[in-house]
Amino acid sequence: MTYTQDVKSPSPNPAELRMVFGENLRHLSARAESISALCRALGINRTQFNRYLTGESFPRPDILYRICQHFDTDARILLEPLHSLGDEEDGSLFSLPFLKDFAGSGFTSVNEMLFPVGFYRFSRVSFFDPGRYTMGLVRVHRDGDLVMLRGFEAKEATSRQGLPTAPRTREYRGLVIAQEGGISIIASRRNALTSSYSFLSRAPSFENNHWVGYATRTVAETSLVPRVTRLVYEHLGHDTGKILAAARKQGIFALEELPAYHRTQLKPNEPFA
DSSP: OOOOOOOOOOOOOHHHHHHHHHHHHHHHHTTSSOHHHHHHHHTOOHHHHHHHHTTSOOOOHHHHHHHHHHHTOOGGGGTSOHHHHTOOOOSOSOOSHHHHHHHSGGGGOOOTTTSOSEEEEEEEEOSSOTTSEEEEEEEEEEETTEEEEEEEOOHHHHHHTTOOOSHHHHEEEEEEEEETTEEEEEEEETTOSOOEEEEEEEEOOTTSOEEEEEEEEOSOOOSSSOSEEEEEEEEEETOHHHHHHHHHSOEEEOGGGSOHHHHHHHOTTSOOO
16 A cells, blocks of 8 residues: 655744744734834833844744734734735725725825824814813824824713723724815724714814814714714824823813814804704
Protein backbone atom coordinates (compact mmCIF):
# COMPACT_ATOMS: atom_id res chain seq x y z
CA MET A 1 0.00 0.00 0.00
CA THR A 2 1.33 3.40 -0.92
CA TYR A 3 0.71 6.43 1.30
CA THR A 4 0.74 9.93 -0.11
CA GLN A 5 1.09 13.19 1.77
CA ASP A 6 -0.62 16.42 0.77
CA VAL A 7 1.82 19.10 -0.25
CA LYS A 8 1.10 22.26 1.69
CA SER A 9 2.69 25.68 1.52
CA PRO A 10 5.30 26.21 4.23
CA SER A 11 4.02 27.74 7.46
CA PRO A 12 5.20 31.27 8.24
CA ASN A 13 7.80 31.49 10.96
CA PRO A 14 7.16 33.35 14.26
CA ALA A 15 9.01 36.45 13.10
CA GLU A 16 6.81 36.68 10.00
CA LEU A 17 3.65 36.27 12.08
CA ARG A 18 4.77 39.00 14.48
CA MET A 19 5.30 41.34 11.53
CA VAL A 20 1.81 40.56 10.18
CA PHE A 21 0.29 41.34 13.56
CA GLY A 22 2.36 44.53 13.91
CA GLU A 23 1.23 45.77 10.51
CA ASN A 24 -2.41 44.99 11.29
CA LEU A 25 -2.16 46.76 14.63
CA ARG A 26 -0.61 49.85 13.02
CA HIS A 27 -3.50 49.96 10.56
CA LEU A 28 -6.12 49.58 13.30
CA SER A 29 -4.38 52.13 15.53
CA ALA A 30 -4.65 54.77 12.82
CA ARG A 31 -8.34 55.02 13.75
CA ALA A 32 -7.52 56.07 17.33
CA GLU A 33 -7.35 59.68 18.47
CA SER A 34 -3.84 59.04 19.82
CA ILE A 35 -1.63 56.08 20.70
CA SER A 36 -1.48 57.20 24.33
CA ALA A 37 -5.28 57.25 24.60
CA LEU A 38 -5.47 53.86 22.88
CA CYS A 39 -2.96 52.33 25.31
CA ARG A 40 -4.99 53.65 28.24
CA ALA A 41 -8.20 52.22 26.78
CA LEU A 42 -6.55 48.83 26.28
CA GLY A 43 -4.66 48.83 29.59
CA ILE A 44 -1.36 48.28 27.79
CA ASN A 45 2.01 49.82 28.61
CA ARG A 46 3.13 52.15 25.80
CA THR A 47 6.56 50.48 25.57
CA GLN A 48 5.00 47.03 25.24
CA PHE A 49 2.53 48.33 22.67
CA ASN A 50 5.42 49.63 20.58
CA ARG A 51 6.95 46.16 20.71
CA TYR A 52 3.76 44.77 19.18
CA LEU A 53 3.83 47.43 16.47
CA THR A 54 7.42 46.66 15.50
CA GLY A 55 6.91 42.91 15.47
CA GLU A 56 9.16 42.24 18.45
CA SER A 57 6.56 40.33 20.44
CA PHE A 58 3.03 38.90 20.54
CA PRO A 59 0.42 39.93 23.12
CA ARG A 60 -0.70 37.58 25.86
CA PRO A 61 -4.12 35.94 25.28
CA ASP A 62 -5.90 38.34 27.65
CA ILE A 63 -4.35 41.38 25.97
CA LEU A 64 -5.14 39.99 22.52
CA TYR A 65 -8.74 39.56 23.65
CA ARG A 66 -8.90 43.24 24.71
CA ILE A 67 -7.39 44.36 21.40
CA CYS A 68 -9.87 42.31 19.40
CA GLN A 69 -12.82 43.56 21.47
CA HIS A 70 -11.71 47.17 21.14
CA PHE A 71 -11.35 47.03 17.36
CA ASP A 72 -14.29 44.63 16.82
CA THR A 73 -12.13 42.05 15.05
CA ASP A 74 -10.92 38.52 15.84
CA ALA A 75 -7.68 36.70 16.64
CA ARG A 76 -6.94 36.07 12.98
CA ILE A 77 -5.20 39.44 13.01
CA LEU A 78 -2.26 37.43 14.41
CA LEU A 79 -2.05 35.39 11.23
CA GLU A 80 -3.45 37.19 8.20
CA PRO A 81 -3.38 40.72 6.76
CA LEU A 82 -6.52 42.72 7.45
CA HIS A 83 -7.50 42.95 3.79
CA SER A 84 -7.75 39.15 3.62
CA LEU A 85 -10.10 39.14 6.63
CA GLY A 86 -12.57 41.55 5.11
CA ASP A 87 -11.77 44.14 7.79
CA GLU A 88 -10.14 46.62 5.42
CA GLU A 89 -12.34 49.69 5.23
CA ASP A 90 -13.22 50.95 1.78
CA GLY A 91 -13.98 54.48 3.03
CA SER A 92 -17.77 54.05 2.97
CA LEU A 93 -20.06 52.73 5.67
CA PHE A 94 -22.63 51.99 2.99
CA SER A 95 -20.49 49.78 0.78
CA LEU A 96 -23.15 47.12 0.25
CA PRO A 97 -24.12 47.00 -3.44
CA PHE A 98 -27.78 47.65 -2.57
CA LEU A 99 -26.96 51.01 -0.89
CA LYS A 100 -23.61 52.02 -2.34
CA ASP A 101 -24.91 54.32 -5.09
CA PHE A 102 -27.65 55.80 -2.90
CA ALA A 103 -26.17 56.58 0.53
CA GLY A 104 -22.42 56.06 0.38
CA SER A 105 -20.85 59.13 -1.22
CA GLY A 106 -21.95 61.63 1.42
CA PHE A 107 -19.79 60.02 4.08
CA THR A 108 -16.59 60.63 2.13
CA SER A 109 -17.35 64.07 0.68
CA VAL A 110 -16.95 66.27 3.77
CA ASN A 111 -13.95 68.46 2.98
CA GLU A 112 -12.39 71.26 5.04
CA MET A 113 -14.21 73.96 3.10
CA LEU A 114 -17.56 72.34 3.81
CA PHE A 115 -17.01 71.61 7.52
CA PRO A 116 -13.50 72.03 8.97
CA VAL A 117 -12.18 69.88 11.79
CA GLY A 118 -11.59 71.29 15.26
CA PHE A 119 -13.79 72.25 18.21
CA TYR A 120 -17.28 73.71 17.91
CA ARG A 121 -19.48 75.48 20.45
CA PHE A 122 -23.19 74.84 19.86
CA SER A 123 -26.49 76.02 21.28
CA ARG A 124 -30.15 75.06 20.90
CA VAL A 125 -33.37 74.86 22.90
CA SER A 126 -33.11 72.23 25.64
CA PHE A 127 -35.08 69.11 24.74
CA PHE A 128 -35.81 68.54 28.44
CA ASP A 129 -36.44 72.15 29.54
CA PRO A 130 -37.93 74.00 26.55
CA GLY A 131 -37.82 77.35 28.35
CA ARG A 132 -34.02 77.19 28.54
CA TYR A 133 -31.10 76.50 26.21
CA THR A 134 -28.39 73.87 25.95
CA MET A 135 -24.88 75.04 25.19
CA GLY A 136 -22.07 72.54 24.66
CA LEU A 137 -18.76 71.72 23.02
CA VAL A 138 -17.95 69.06 20.43
CA ARG A 139 -14.78 67.98 18.66
CA VAL A 140 -14.81 67.14 14.95
CA HIS A 141 -11.94 65.08 13.54
CA ARG A 142 -11.03 62.96 10.53
CA ASP A 143 -10.62 59.20 10.45
CA GLY A 144 -9.36 58.43 6.97
CA ASP A 145 -12.01 59.68 4.54
CA LEU A 146 -14.67 59.91 7.25
CA VAL A 147 -15.41 62.85 9.55
CA MET A 148 -16.36 62.02 13.15
CA LEU A 149 -17.86 64.03 16.00
CA ARG A 150 -17.57 63.56 19.77
CA GLY A 151 -19.13 65.41 22.69
CA PHE A 152 -20.78 65.07 26.10
CA GLU A 153 -24.42 65.73 26.94
CA ALA A 154 -25.11 68.25 29.70
CA LYS A 155 -25.32 66.73 33.19
CA GLU A 156 -28.73 68.32 33.74
CA ALA A 157 -30.10 66.58 30.65
CA THR A 158 -28.93 63.09 31.63
CA SER A 159 -30.12 63.65 35.18
CA ARG A 160 -33.61 64.57 33.89
CA GLN A 161 -33.66 61.22 32.05
CA GLY A 162 -32.81 59.34 35.24
CA LEU A 163 -29.37 58.40 33.89
CA PRO A 164 -26.01 58.55 35.69
CA THR A 165 -24.07 61.75 35.07
CA ALA A 166 -20.64 60.13 34.69
CA PRO A 167 -18.76 61.19 31.51
CA ARG A 168 -19.01 57.67 30.05
CA THR A 169 -22.81 57.83 30.24
CA ARG A 170 -23.01 61.35 28.81
CA GLU A 171 -20.60 60.79 25.91
CA TYR A 172 -22.00 60.73 22.39
CA ARG A 173 -20.32 60.17 19.05
CA GLY A 174 -21.46 60.61 15.49
CA LEU A 175 -20.77 60.87 11.79
CA VAL A 176 -20.76 63.97 9.61
CA ILE A 177 -22.34 63.54 6.17
CA ALA A 178 -22.20 65.85 3.16
CA GLN A 179 -25.61 67.07 2.04
CA GLU A 180 -26.85 69.48 -0.59
CA GLY A 181 -26.45 72.92 0.93
CA GLY A 182 -24.56 71.79 4.01
CA ILE A 183 -23.89 68.81 6.26
CA SER A 184 -25.85 66.50 8.53
CA ILE A 185 -24.79 64.76 11.73
CA ILE A 186 -26.08 61.46 13.09
CA ALA A 187 -25.06 60.95 16.72
CA SER A 188 -25.87 58.65 19.62
CA ARG A 189 -24.73 57.83 23.15
CA ARG A 190 -22.97 54.55 23.92
CA ASN A 191 -25.28 51.54 23.45
CA ALA A 192 -28.31 53.83 23.16
CA LEU A 193 -31.45 52.97 21.21
CA THR A 194 -32.12 56.61 20.36
CA SER A 195 -30.12 59.06 18.29
CA SER A 196 -30.18 62.62 17.01
CA TYR A 197 -30.11 64.00 13.48
CA SER A 198 -28.91 67.51 12.75
CA PHE A 199 -28.64 69.56 9.57
CA LEU A 200 -26.37 72.61 9.30
CA SER A 201 -25.43 75.08 6.59
CA ARG A 202 -22.90 77.88 6.76
CA ALA A 203 -24.34 81.22 7.93
CA PRO A 204 -22.96 84.67 7.08
CA SER A 205 -20.94 85.99 10.02
CA PHE A 206 -17.96 88.27 10.61
CA GLU A 207 -15.43 85.43 10.87
CA ASN A 208 -17.35 83.08 8.55
CA ASN A 209 -17.29 80.48 11.34
CA HIS A 210 -20.97 79.79 12.06
CA TRP A 211 -23.35 77.08 10.83
CA VAL A 212 -27.10 77.14 11.50
CA GLY A 213 -29.83 74.58 11.05
CA TYR A 214 -31.86 72.28 13.25
CA ALA A 215 -31.56 69.24 15.53
CA THR A 216 -34.08 66.40 15.87
CA ARG A 217 -34.50 63.51 18.32
CA THR A 218 -35.72 59.98 17.62
CA VAL A 219 -38.43 59.87 20.30
CA ALA A 220 -42.20 59.51 20.27
CA GLU A 221 -44.26 62.68 19.84
CA THR A 222 -45.36 64.51 22.97
CA SER A 223 -46.79 67.95 23.64
CA LEU A 224 -44.48 68.50 26.62
CA VAL A 225 -41.04 68.67 24.97
CA PRO A 226 -39.91 69.37 21.40
CA ARG A 227 -38.48 66.82 18.97
CA VAL A 228 -36.97 69.43 16.64
CA THR A 229 -35.40 72.82 17.29
CA ARG A 230 -33.03 75.34 15.73
CA LEU A 231 -29.30 74.73 16.16
CA VAL A 232 -26.19 76.93 15.95
CA TYR A 233 -22.60 75.68 15.58
CA GLU A 234 -19.65 78.04 16.05
CA HIS A 235 -16.24 76.83 14.84
CA LEU A 236 -13.54 77.50 17.43
CA GLY A 237 -10.88 75.62 15.49
CA HIS A 238 -7.87 74.86 17.66
CA ASP A 239 -7.82 78.14 19.60
CA THR A 240 -6.98 76.94 23.12
CA GLY A 241 -8.32 80.05 24.84
CA LYS A 242 -11.71 79.87 23.13
CA ILE A 243 -11.95 76.11 23.63
CA LEU A 244 -11.23 76.31 27.37
CA ALA A 245 -13.70 79.17 27.81
CA ALA A 246 -16.39 77.16 25.99
CA ALA A 247 -15.56 74.04 28.02
CA ARG A 248 -16.11 75.96 31.25
CA LYS A 249 -19.54 77.15 30.12
CA GLN A 250 -21.51 74.04 29.16
CA GLY A 251 -24.95 73.08 30.37
CA ILE A 252 -28.46 74.58 30.52
CA PHE A 253 -28.74 78.38 30.34
CA ALA A 254 -31.19 81.26 29.97
CA LEU A 255 -31.38 82.87 26.54
CA GLU A 256 -29.54 86.02 27.65
CA GLU A 257 -26.54 83.91 28.72
CA LEU A 258 -25.89 82.69 25.17
CA PRO A 259 -23.47 84.45 22.78
CA ALA A 260 -25.19 87.32 20.95
CA TYR A 261 -24.92 85.78 17.49
CA HIS A 262 -26.33 82.48 18.78
CA ARG A 263 -29.36 84.32 20.21
CA THR A 264 -29.98 86.00 16.86
CA GLN A 265 -29.80 82.78 14.86
CA LEU A 266 -31.96 80.76 17.28
CA LYS A 267 -34.86 83.21 16.66
CA PRO A 268 -36.55 82.57 20.02
CA ASN A 269 -39.66 84.58 19.09
CA GLU A 270 -40.30 82.76 15.82
CA PRO A 271 -41.91 79.28 15.70
CA PHE A 272 -39.80 76.63 14.02
CA ALA A 273 -41.16 75.91 10.54
